[in-house]
Amino acid sequence: MLRKLILALSFSSLAAFSGSVLAAAFDITDIEGRKVHFEDQPKTFIVANYIANFMMVGGAASLEKVVALTKDGWEDTRYGEYQVFTKSFPKMKDLPSIGGYHDDILNAEKILSLHPDVLLIGRTQYAENSQRIKTFEKAGIKVVVLDYHAMTTVNHTLSTEILGKLLGRERIAEAQNKTYKEALDHVYSTIVKLLDDQVGTKVYMETASKGLARYGNSYNKDVLWGAILKNIKAANLAENSPQPYMALDKEYVISQNPKVIFIGGSIWRNKSEGDQMRMGFTVPESQAQERLANFTKRPGWNMLDAVKENRVYGVDHGSLRNMADYTFTQYMAKVLYPETFKDIDPVGNLNNYYKTYLPELKYDGTFMIHLNQK
Incomplete structure (x- = not known):
């Protein structure tokens, strides 16, 4: 009887172990x-x-x-x-x-x-x-x-x-996904209710790694900034470009007369370092503002509605490709529909996200700006 009990317990333990x-x-x-x-x-x-x-x-x-x-x-x-x-x-x-x-x-x-x-x-x-x-x-x-x-x-x-x-870390991933989905669902579900004449603003977006003299990459509807602009129903000048990213002709940009301009910045260590757009980690806002203002002085840009109406903005190119980048969709949506999204604080949301999920990351920087009026 004792032997049967021992065997039963042994098989039970083995089954439990196998189950684990x-x-x-x-x-x-x-x-x-x-x-x-x-x-x-x-x-x-x-x-x-x-x-x-x-x-x-x-x-x-x-x-x-x-x-x-x-x-x-x-x-x-x-x-x-x-x-x-x-x-x-x-x-x-x-x-x-x-x-x-x-x-x-x-x-x-x-x-x-x-x-x-x-x-x-x-x-x-x-x-x-x-x-x-x-x-x-x-x-x-x-x-x-x-x-x-x-x-x-x-x-x-x-x-x-x-x-x-x-x-x-399934629970952490679930929490991040919940934040991401809810934030973007709010933006998209709000925009879809707008009237036709409220959407479709003509936008030029450039990642300005090449400085002032050469136009940098724009993005089509399938990737990065181009995908964001499509999602918020903007008329992106590069939406139907044959390549995911490429520079647009300066003549084309000027002829299209965009109503809003976004200039993407980072710190690229290349020969255009002196006048490329600067944004992101370690970049003081004063430097970002100075660089952004210089782009409005490009030949022909004084004729653009975006420049004349001071609808020129800087965004950090390096901050895309992670779960905190929903805040850039919020920011661009707020730029295009300021009254609709006036209560959203994209910069605050970005900082809170890092504080919540990677508090050990110690940083300063400039991530989203509107060109200061002179």
Whole structure:
């Protein structure tokens, strides 16, 4: 009788143990529709894209799980962001680089030598590295595709849900998704009720990395600023451009006479550094205002309605591609429909988001501005 009881207890314990193992296994379906199976919670990551999102979901401690980043060119293409993140999280400087921060180049040999449990990549990295990805998967590295570039609620929230599962932070991911969805649903549901003559404002948006003399990139309806403008029913001059991003001809911009101009800024370390638009982490507002004012002095711009009516604005290009970027949709909507969204505080919402989900990030900077009237 005693032996039967012991055996029963043993089988019961084994079943419970097996159940816990099975409960730890999970599947995710990534942005590319790929089903990836995990037997247990991954312990090490290479974050080839979206480190800010990774840490906002995982918390500052999640950096301990990161064994490498894409750091090549990070300081040159996002100088302010690089300074703020590496000073707040010094370990980032010690992590090896496995590729380009602002391109799709991945160092396969380095990735294989580090052999993380998971490699997190973006959609263009996935498209440009198909053979390498097969090699990683054969080596036992789980490859997961995320996307925060398309500026869609679906991709932003699915990517965040995936990070929540991978990092064991589902509740945090759910809270972030709730904030994101509710904020954008409010904007979109409000705009859809407006009359036809209230929407369709003609907008020119340029990311001014090349300075005053050369026009920088504008974005079509499928990506970044162009996607935001489409979502809020603006008439973006570049909406139907054949490429996701490209510079528009200056003659075309002037002939279209936009009613509103947004100039995107950052700190790009290149030969146009002296007069490019400056926005984002570490940039004082006085400098941003001075640079923005200079763009209104471009040849022919004095004839534009946006300039004559002082509807010229600066936005931080580097702040897109993460879960806090809903605040830029709020800002652009407030610019186009000031009375409709007068009670929204996009800058306050942006700062509160970082304070809530990554309070260790110590920063100052300028993220959204209206050109000061002289």
